[in-house]
Amino acid sequence: MKSLRFNVLAAFAVALLAFTSASAQDAWHRGGDSLVYVDRDTTKYVRDGNNQNFSRYDKRIHYYRKGWASLIPTQHVLQFCGNMGLVSVGIGWDYGKRRQWETHLLVGFVPKYESDYAKMTFTLKQNFIPWSRYMGHGWTFEPLQCGVYFNTIFGHDFWVKQPVRYAGGYYPFSTRIRPNIFVGQRITKMVPHSRRKYVKSVSFFYELSANDIGIMKFGYNWKAGFWDVFGLSLGFKTQLL
Secondary structure: OHHHHHHHHHHHHHHHHHHHHHHHHHHHHOOOEEEEEEOOOEEEEEEOOOEEEOOHHHHHHHHHHHHHHOOOOOEEEEEEEOOOOOEEEEEEEEEOOOOOEEEEEEEEEEOOOOOOOOEEEEEEEEEEOOOOEEEEOOEEEEEEEEEEEEEEEOOOOOOOOOOOOOOOOOOOOOOOEEEEEEEEEEEEEEOOHHHOOOOOEEEEEEEEEEEHHHHHHHHHOOOOOHHHHOEEEEEEEEEOO
16 A cells, blocks of 8 residues: 555656656747846846746846845045035935935044044935036036035044033033034036946035034024134035946
8 A cells, every 4th residue: 555655656756747847848948937137137037038028026126136226326425624524535325306315424534633633523414406407518507405414523522412520501412413404506517428437427516504503603693704604615426327
């Protein structure tokens, strides 16, 4: 009886193996189903090298890769001053229907000047460019760019919460984190397609920014000078993708 069961199972296994082998050979002779890369983040089924059909697997892989690809930085940024250090460098991402939103992460450097040591800063910046005007010959002008950014400075002399050694309300704000608002303008030069290797365009911009301390000075003393409230920064940005 056991021998009969074993023979039946063996015959079934052989038949199943033969069927799958024939199906595989048939698929091979038909050209098979192979995944190929289209552009840089798309997969498709290719049948016989002619008809291309999306499969559920392909769609899932496409969205998976697209999600991870969105993390790739699309910009490099260099900025001077702007309440974030003498010089700051970083990476950025642009997105939106017209690519009018940008997010930048920057690391800055503050010389020691009259302090005991130099310091590093970190800035999270959000830009909004509502419109752009094409001026011809590959030049575009953004008459308004605005946004907010948060800057923090590293060092044991700065804190988020006021130390207990100071009386309550002595420092009404954090000395480590500075919120800022800014407005500015930008001009961009597109790199011709025939000359593109690593960069799609380059931009030059300026910004006028004010942080909470500057605004507080203006609120407490209406006679505060313009440069006591606002800071000027200059920057350079390259668009990679």
